[in-house]
Amino acid sequence: MTAPARDWAVRIAALALLLLVWQQVAQRLPAAILPTPVRVGAAARDLLTGGELALAWGQTVTQVAVAMALASVAGVGLGLLLGWYRPLDQLLSPLLGALFLTPRIALVPLIALWFGLQDLAKIVLILAFGFFEVFFTVRDGVRGMERSYLELARAYGVPTWRTLRTVVLPAARPYVLTGLRLGLLHALVGVVLAGFFLETSGIGGLIYNLGAALRTAELVAALLSVMVVGLAVNVGLRRLEARLTPWQVTR
Amino acid sequence: MTAIEVDDVGKSYTGKGGKRTDALSGIRLSVPSGGFVSLLGPSGCGKTTLLKCLDGLIPVTEGEIRVGGVPITGPGRDRAFVFQDFRLLPWRTVLGNVVFPLEGVVSSRAEREATARRYIEMVGLSDFERHHPHELSGGMQQRVGIARALAVDPDILLMDEPFGALDAQTRELMQIELLRIWELTGKTVVFVTHSVDEALFLSQRVAVLSARPGRIAAEFEVPFAHPRQEHTVRGDSRFTDLRHDIWRLLKGDTHAFSE
Ligand SMILES: Nc1ncnc2c1ncn2[C@@H]1O[C@H](COP(=O)(O)OP(=O)(O)O)[C@@H](O)[C@H]1O
Ligand SMILES: [Mg+2]
Numbered sequence: 001m002t003a004p005a006r007d008w009a010v011r012i013a014a015l016a017l018l019l020l021v022w023q024q025v026a027q028r029l030p031a032a033i034l035p036t037p038v039r040v041g042a043a044a045r046d047l048l049t050g051g052e053l054a055l056a057w058g059q060t061v062t063q064v065a066v067a068m069a070l071a072s073v074a075g076v077g078l079g080l081l082l083g084w085y086r087p088l089d090q091l092l093s094p095l096l097g098a099l100f101l102t103p104r105i106a107l108v109p110l111i112a113l114w115f116g117l118q119d120l121a122k123i124v125l126i127l128a129f130g131f132f133e134v135f136f137t138v139r140d141g142v143r144g145m146e147r148s149y150l151e152l153a154r155a156y157g158v159p160t161w162r163t164l165r166t167v168v169l170p171a172a173r174p175y176v177l178t179g180l181r182l183g184l185l186h187a188l189v190g191v192v193l194a195g196f197f198l199e200t201s202g203i204g205g206l207i208y209n210l211g212a213a214l215r216t217a218e219l220v221a222a223l224l225s226v227m228v229v230g231l232a233v234n235v236g237l238r239r240l241e242a243r244l245t246p247w248q249v250t251r
Numbered sequence: 252m253t254a255i256e257v258d259d260v261g262k263s264y265t266g267k268g269g270k271r272t273d274a275l276s277g278i279r280l281s282v283p284s285g286g287f288v289s290l291l292g293p294s295g296c297g298k299t300t301l302l303k304c305l306d307g308l309i310p311v312t313e314g315e316i317r318v319g320g321v322p323i324t325g326p327g328r329d330r331a332f333v334f335q336d337f338r339l340l341p342w343r344t345v346l347g348n349v350v351f352p353l354e355g356v357v358s359s360r361a362e363r364e365a366t367a368r369r370y371i372e373m374v375g376l377s378d379f380e381r382h383h384p385h386e387l388s389g390g391m392q393q394r395v396g397i398a399r400a401l402a403v404d405p406d407i408l409l410m411d412e413p414f415g416a417l418d419a420q421t422r423e424l425m426q427i428e429l430l431r432i433w434e435l436t437g438k439t440v441v442f443v444t445h446s447v448d449e450a451l452f453l454s455q456r457v458a459v460l461s462a463r464p465g466r467i468a469a470e471f472e473v474p475f476a477h478p479r480q481e482h483t484v485r486g487d488s489r490f491t492d493l494r495h496d497i498w499r500l501l502k503g504d505t506h507a508f509s510e
Contacts, residue, residue, distance in 0.1 A: 148334075148336065148338055149338070149340065151308065151338075152334070152338045152340075154308060154326060155306055155308055155326050155331075155332040156326070156331070156332075156351070156352035156399075156403065157326050157327070157328060157352070158351075158352070158354075158355070159355070162354070162355050166351070166354065167340070170340070170342045170343075171340075171342075173342065245342070246383070246385070247341035247342065247383060247384070247385040248341075
């Protein structure tokens with residue numbers, strides 16, 4: 001057997017074992033506490049065919065897209081600027097650091113007061129979760145960027161603005177991609193919380209409602225969908241990073 | 252004609268907490284136009300420092316460096332630097348790396364690429380112009396470094412242990428290649444190395460630096476005409492004698508030599 005084939009065999013065996021144990025335990029517990037995998041499977045099919053899951057993810061994806069677009073522009077822009085220009089970093093980083101250390105969830109009441117409970121408020125909350133990963137990764141990347149590239153540019157008389165464009169920006173590309181991936185994964189936390197604490201819509205709202213209604217099998221199915229999306233985002237963007245920056249050793 | 256004059260140059264670094272390191276002291280050196288001069292010395296004696304001062308990448312703290320009779324104030328297009336670590340931009344192809352110093356200088360893209368291709372061909376990498384550095388061997392990467400330096404058509408090539416990171420065999424091939432390019436282009440070359448053999452095989456003159464603070468301990472003329480043949484030079488008794496003299500000088504100075 002080839003190595004990848006063996007990996008897959010191990011993974012499938014582990015999954016089968018997990019399902020088996022789950023089935024055995026769940027059979028001895030009330031369905032409202034822990035439904036069996038078979039029931040969860042049926043619930044997942046119902047959520048999919050009934051359109052509930054698609055509707056919830058549809059609302060969420062739009063919000064995440066808008067929030068992450070903003071997070072990318074702000075995070076990459078500020079990251080490049082503060083990573084490159086020390087005085088600005090010294091001015092703004094304490095503030096951004098303090099915000100980063102404040103549990104983002106504590107911002108919810110303020111966000112609700114300022115932006116209401118609907119799409120706009122949710123976008124702001126998701127942004128609050130996604131932004132910092134992008135910003136810090138890009139800033140630290142530019143800051144720690146190989147000074148030797150800058151020496152090369154200086155040796156060949158490349159002016160500052162051109163150095164920024166042709167050296168600093170491309171050298172920061174791997175960090176931008178990593179930052180976007182980490183930001184997006186954190187944004188998923190914001191997504192779920194937005195459905196809990198703001199208007200009960202989107203995938204977070206669906207999870208909240210299913211839990212409140214004690215529809216445990218559907219609840220677990222919805223949770224699994226979040227897990228699958230998280231995994232897909234992680235794997236997909238890692239692949240993209242590897243393709244766009246083939247010289248970079250994957251972190 | 253004299254290409255470079257180093258006039259009583261000293262360099263000290265001020266580190267964190269004001270700690271001073273004297274890297275160079277009282278350096279006098281003159282490099283003739285079209286000449287090939289090596290700077291030879293043990294690790295840490297200030298060879299890189301001197302070469303960066305020649306390029307204008309770092310300022311001297313004493314004395315003056317003149318290129319073509321004019322005191323230098325910074326890097327200029329009359330000089331090009333070849334780094335020990337190749338220093339290629341990993342996201343650019345071979346062609347992209349060689350074109351790099353021409354951007355913003357030569358406005359026509361076609362012209363830039365034509366120039367770059369000429370030097371890529373000179374270093375024998377025409378079949379690899381679309382490759383990225385991580386797809387090339389060390390020797391090939393340094394060929395790109397040399398092509399990039401030649402592309403700006405400098406009068407002077409400043410080479411900082413350019414073959415130091417290569418294996419012995421590749422290194423010898425690159426030495427022969429460099430001599431061919433030097434004879435072809437007529438550039439002035441200042442070549443830093445810590446290998447006695449390399450300095451003797453390549454250069455017309457070898458300046459030996461002593462350990463910290465770096466001073467010029469002695470200069471040796473290497474009496475072989477170019478174009479040189481490797482086996483005839485290395486087998487010659489004058490080569491062995493020079494080698495012996497330089498070794499003795501260095502041994503008295505330091506044990507930091509590896510060859
Ligand atoms: N940027 C720097 N700051 C402080 N000290 C330095 C710096 N660069 C080099 N030095 C010191 O100057 C001396 C000469 O270094 P260098 O020119 O790199 O020597 P070489 O190239 O001959 O090995 C060494 O003692 C080194 O530690
Ligand atoms: Mg050195």
